[in-house]
Amino acid sequence: MTYILVFIGSFITAFSGALAPGPLLTVTVAESVRKGPIAGPLLISGHSGLEMGLTFILLSGISSYLKTDLIMVITGIAGSVVLLYMGITTLRNVSGMKVISRSDNRNIDGNSGSAGSLMLKGAVVSLSNPYWLIWWLTIGSAFLSRAIVQGYLNVVAFFVGHISADFLWYGLISAGVHFGRKKSGENLLKAVYILCGIFLIMLALYFGYDGVRRVVV
Numbered sequence: 001m002t003y004i005l006v007f008i009g010s011f012i013t014a015f016s017g018a019l020a021p022g023p024l025l026t027v028t029v030a031e032s033v034r035k036g037p038i039a040g041p042l043l044i045s046g047h048s049g050l051e052m053g054l055t056f057i058l059l060s061g062i063s064s065y066l067k068t069d070l071i072m073v074i075t076g077i078a079g080s081v082v083l084l085y086m087g088i089t090t091l092r093n094v095s096g097m098k099v100i101s102r103s104d105n106r107n108i109d110g111n112s113g114s115a116g117s118l119m120l121k122g123a124v125v126s127l128s129n130p131y132w133l134i135w136w137l138t139i140g141s142a143f144l145s146r147a148i149v150q151g152y153l154n155v156v157a158f159f160v161g162h163i164s165a166d167f168l169w170y171g172l173i174s175a176g177v178h179f180g181r182k183k184s185g186e187n188l189l190k191a192v193y194i195l196c197g198i199f200l201i202m203l204a205l206y207f208g209y210d211g212v213r214r215v216v217v
Contacts, residue, residue: 002150002154003150003153003154003156003157004157006143006147006150006154006157006158006161007157007158007160007161008161009143009161010143010157010158010159010160010161010162010165011161011162011164011165012165013139013143013162014161014162014163014164014165014166015165015168015169018165018166018169018170022129022131022132022203023083023086023125023128023129023200023203024043024047024122024125024126024129024170025170025173026196026199026200026203027043027086027121027122027125027196027200028040028043028170028173028174028177029173029177029192029196030090030193030196030197031043031118031121031174032173032174032175032177032178033177033178033192033193034093035114035118036174036178037171037174037175037178037179038115038174039118039174039178040170040171040172040173040174040175041167041170041171041174042115042118042119042122043118043119043121043122043125043170043174044122044163044166044167044170044171045119045122046118046119046120046121046122046123046124046126047122047123047125047126047166048163048166048167049119049123050122050123050126050127051126051136051159051162051163052159054136054140055140055144055155055159058136058137058140058141058144059144059148059155069214071133072130072133072134072210072211072214073211073214073215074211075127075128075130075133075211076130076207076208076210076211076212076214077207077208077211077212078128079127079128079129079130079204079207079211080128080204080205080207080208080211081204081208082124082125082127082128082204083125083128083129083200083201083203083204083207084200084201084204084205084208086125086200087197087198087199087200087201087203087204088197088201089197090193090196090197090200091193091194091197091198091201093193094190094193094194094197128207129203129207130207130210130211143158144158177192
């Protein structure tokens with residue numbers, strides 16, 4: 001029965017984190033306009049794959065080595081570069097953006113190549129966010145250290161609960177953006193896209209500042 005409690009605790013904790021604005025949420029909104037409601041689940045698939053790999057790393061007992069200032073500096077500066085690129089690209093795509101009719105599937109790229117690129121983007125965006133790593137090295141490690149004591153089934157329950165919250169929230173976001181775009185109108189969607197781009201750039205500047213600050217200080 002403990003695995004049920006672990007699942008619920010993990011789900012609630014992850015869901016509270018998923019609700020917070022961040023680069024993955026911003027990219028989900030932007031991609032859902034172009035790719036449709038499948039964008040969110042695909043992005044989270046890549047995000048979850050990355051988290052699965054990190055879970056194995058943490059279980060191997062090297063989490064303490066990842067908590068160094070050097071790692072924080074590297075992830076901060078590297079994340080800043082990636083987010084800055086994504087923010088600028090998002091803003092550049094606004095001019096050619098059009099509202100997609102629900103009956104016009106020609107403008108929604110749903111082929112396997114697109115799916116693969118979205119999954120990769122989900123992983124890259126997550127990796128570019130230093131606070132994602134901080135969360136896993138603190139809260140995630142705390143959950144895992146307690147779950148592993150009670151058996152590997154609890155570790156599975158923790159991970160499934162965690163990604164279930166992500167899939168639920170980002171799936172709802174993606175579907176809401178896609179199916180509501182006709183009602184919102186093209187100008188409003190462009191405004192959302194611009195805000196997404198600006199937000200990514202602001203995050204990039206903040207992460208870059210935080211990384212440089214750790215070097216200077």
